[in-house]
Amino acid sequence: MPKNGFGAIELIGFLVELYEASQVYKLPDVEFSYWHDDNAPAETIKKPDGTWTWPFAPHGLPPILAWSKAKQHGALLVPYSGAFRCPRDSFDAIMTEVQRFSETPWEKRSSLAFGRWNIFCAWYYRGAQRLEDGTAAPCPRDYYNDLYYNHSSTIMTLGLLRNYTNGTTAMPLSLHEQHKFKYLVSTDGWAISSKFDKYLLLGSLLLKAEGQTYGWYYPAIKPFEHFLPIMKKHKDDLLDMLEWAKSHDKEAQQIGQNAQGFAMRNLNRPMRLCYIARLIQEIAKNMKYTPDCSKRPVCVPLVEEIKFLGKYEETKHRCRYQEVVTQYAHDDPDALPGDSGFEELRQKHEAMPLHILFGGRR
Numbered sequence: 001m002p003k004n005g006f007g008a009i010e011l012i013g014f015l016v017e018l019y020e021a022s023q024v025y026k027l028p029d030v031e032f033s034y035w036h037d038d039n040a041p042a043e044t045i046k047k048p049d050g051t052w053t054w055p056f057a058p059h060g061l062p063p064i065l066a067w068s069k070a071k072q073h074g075a076l077l078v079p080y081s082g083a084f085r086c087p088r089d090s091f092d093a094i095m096t097e098v099q100r101f102s103e104t105p106w107e108k109r110s111s112l113a114f115g116r117w118n119i120f121c122a123w124y125y126r127g128a129q130r131l132e133d134g135t136a137a138p139c140p141r142d143y144y145n146d147l148y149y150n151h152s153s154t155i156m157t158l159g160l161l162r163n164y165t166n167g168t169t170a171m172p173l174s175l176h177e178q179h180k181f182k183y184l185v186s187t188d189g190w191a192i193s194s195k196f197d198k199y200l201l202l203g204s205l206l207l208k209a210e211g212q213t214y215g216w217y218y219p220a221i222k223p224f225e226h227f228l229p230i231m232k233k234h235k236d237d238l239l240d241m242l243e244w245a246k247s248h249d250k251e252a253q254q255i256g257q258n259a260q261g262f263a264m265r266n267l268n269r270p271m272r273l274c275y276i277a278r279l280i281q282e283i284a285k286n287m288k289y290t291p292d293c294s295k296r297p298v299c300v301p302l303v304e305e306i307k308f309l310g311k312y313e314e315t316k317h318r319c320r321y322q323e324v325v326t327q328y329a330h331d332d333p334d335a336l337p338g339d340s341g342f343e344e345l346r347q348k349h350e351a352m353p354l355h356i357l358f359g360g361r362r
């Protein structure tokens, strides 16, 4: 847990979801590292027999889990749990509104293509990302704003340069309102877009700019079945896709429905917990040693870490800790009484850059 990421929902959300998985499932003992930042390191090497160590890191290190990666990153993907369960407009919160979205049926939705983001450009848009016409892909978050100025009758993008000194970001339009557009444009940031999962739920047609990073379920979604691919053939193919969608209204609506059905069936919380449990079971089959706290300088029960995060000033408003604390902590055999572990953990957090966490029903 590097100090610079402390408080980030990418880390907190995963710990909370992992804790819930450890309470719902009986998990084997494993060790892994969790990479909370954008680009997971490429911890993979070619072995003498020509096979790769992927996904297990070389030198006997435990595997790295991450929420987003590019093909060259030797990490195992887990859900972006922070975006799925922490903020007010989390995936889980948006999912409870599907009934309300249906009150704006397809025919009543605006036929503008809507997109909203802060403008910055991932490394792979600086020449590495190629289009099918052989040219380099421009950065979608930049380029689509220019396209919008020339085609404002069909596209509306709200992009704003993030001002790092005063923290200004793009004009808000709540996710709870974006289902009022038939067409939604999704672009990646440094890593996968945390809005993409939520967009799947809205029942609108998703236009997804190609990128190089992907999330845990991306291999299961298909172009023209769950979304339309853009920034793929040429830099203005968004306009072609919109034209296709307008002349194939029934098909466009169907693709939006497919996406919504897919997300509701496969990305809901029990399915995410199941995914995490299965992943940990698979890792266990490949462990070459028995994980043991006595081998580590610091070992903290996960339940105590969650309780700590829920009370600590910097982190207490970042996620919905009580959903798991009230449900599981009272009879968790690893939990200390009340908040008696708080002070010790506060000191550890302030002194140690890295924690080893453990937990699970034993």
Ligand SMILES: *[C@@H]1O[C@H](CO)[C@@H](O)[C@H](O)[C@H]1NC(C)=O
Pocket: 143, 146, 147, 150
């Ligand atoms: C917008 O229109 C101007 C004037 O025709 C043109 O120079 C520019 O390349 C266009 N930009 C985009 C992104 O289409």
